[in-house]
Amino acid sequence: MDNKIYTERKILTGVLLGGSLAGGYYFWRTFNAVGKPKHALASLIVATAVHTLTIIVTFIPALESIPNVVFWAVQIGLTLGAIRAFLVLEMHYHVSTAKPIYGWGNTILVSIISLVITIGVFGAIFLIAPSAFEETTAKHYGTLQHEIVYDPRNISELEVDHLADALTRTGFFDNQMQKSLDATRSGDRFILTIYCNDSARDPEAIAFHRAFRSEIQKSLSRNSIVIDMVIGTPDNRIARLE
Secondary structure, eight states, X not given: OOOOBOOHHHHHHHHHHHOHHHHHHHHHHHHHHTTOHHHHHHHHHHHHHHHHHHHHHHTOGGGTTSOHHHHHHHHHHHHHHHHHXXXXXXXXXXXXXXXXXXXXXXXXXXXXXXXXXXXXXXXHHHHHOGGGGOOXXXXXXXXXXXXXXXXXXXXXXXXXXXXXXXXXXXXXXXXXXOOEEEEEXXXXXXXXXXXXXXXXXXXXXXXXXXXXXXXXXXXXXTSEEEEEEEESSTTSEEEEEO
């Protein structure tokens, strides 16, 4: 292994671009170059742990409100702290004695490879368990716990509550049969996806839902109401009422 090191500036830039895996590689190379092989091994272990933790917290609903920049800031903070605690003197000596250092081309290449690996991990998770990327939630209403499924990034909880109130007042949310629908917002329109069976293809069933849409519209005059009647999945739409 050569005795080149990555400088503080290059390590921080590489971590900012490529994440913790890039940081682990930079530290591993640099620690070995300055004669600290145990620190080099520890840096790989820590970097892998941070990378794994970063991926895990991405799928924790309670942490969805935390901006992504916070996670990058934590990684940069850990990186800077490790440099100042374990490498700053060795780096200064290495540079002052004109020993070799890695260039920017190598630094950026490592960060790109790290980023590709990270994206690949998310891609693999998506292929294996695509539901992990779904960020929908549900609220329940009434005695029968009628359900509205929605994405809080698209439509607010308060708007969903207004929809539920209108659905209750028009009798859709009743005390006879539990109902579930999806709610999304597109501009000033609320789109309600109602799951039906094959009998909903009957003109009378469509006419009933059309009249129901009109009643909902009276309760929510500020927004246009659209009803998608679907069978099985949202892609299998049999009617759009607007």
